[in-house]
Amino acid sequence: MARLTKAHLRYLEHHGIDVDETFDASGLKRAEYRPRMKAEGKFVAYGVTKCHNGHSLRNRYGTCIECFPASIAFARRSEMSGYLYLAKSADLGLIKVGFSGDDPDNRIYIANLEGYGGAWDWQICLTVWADHAGAKEIAVHQSLADFRAERAWIRNGAGIVSREMFDCELAAGIDALMSQLTAREVQLIEYR
Template sequence: MKGLSQEQLEFLKKHNVPLEKVFDAKGFSKSYYYIQMKQQGKVVAFNVTPCKRGNHTLRTRNGHCIQCDTKHLEFQKRNDYSGIIYIAGSKNGKVLKVGYSKGIEIRSESLNRTKYAGLNDWEFIFVIFSSTAGSLEPKIKFKLNEYSRAFNYEHDNKLQDAEEVYSCSINKAKAILIAVCKEYYHDYEIKKDYDGTEYNFRRLKKL
């Protein structure tokens, strides 16, 4: 692509960024190329103002240098990922877990194998697919934050913090998930639904 150096091309290849996801921002302000990139589904801008730290000219839509810190790139890529948002339930713990995954089977097996939050009876009870699942996930977690619970569990001989665990009913969690999809115009398709009562746990808000 014209305007990209060999070093930049190699960097993009190394980090699995196809050229069709790259935007030529020459002559554009950050506010303008942000809008254009968002509309076109672009991940990386080039021909931007060089960063102060390394004089690099590859940035995310939000203007972060991806060559100084690749975490900005990974965060941007994940936000654009399609996938599933799931609600899993544990009857033993009387809690729900909300998360993002590329595949239902792989993630549900992993939750029980690793005894996530110290529990091994996780079941996927409500699942949606969205083309923007990566950016949908943090919005759901924000809305559910008042019901969040803190759990520690051992994994790989290390004490881990269990995130994304909530004390509320499946009906409440489902309603919040669908409401967020509609509020922020996320497309979604229900892949697995649940209309029983076994996972309608008591709602406990954080103090």
């Protein structure tokens, strides 16, 4: 049995992670602690093999959260409720599957200002409020992986490759999204 050190506790507090969200993974491999953490709603494993920098706090995917603090926000995102949306660019002939914690219309407004994926004509076709929306977005992306249409574009002077665009019919995107929703969430879908 491992213990959280004072340094661990300070790090967790600094990043807004409650001690109740931690999991003692002593003696377990990632393949063993990951499903248990998910089932128990745990976020950070301790008592794990130290990373190459000597840290011993990892997320449920095995990433060192001290070396890669951005992984905290990414992992938190998957647990968040929010809006899932499907948008379409007529110019590119592609759909975009996205997530917004509060305002999908603003998200698309910004996508159009920035020319997301090389398009300035994104229009929302569907929105739905869902629990664990970030995780559902990832699941939809995975189910549409054969249609992924990565496009390089420039954002704030830096090159970016989009990963949320798909070269498929809108109906295929809707089907993929609906397969991730609960019956209650399906009733909340708003088509535009």
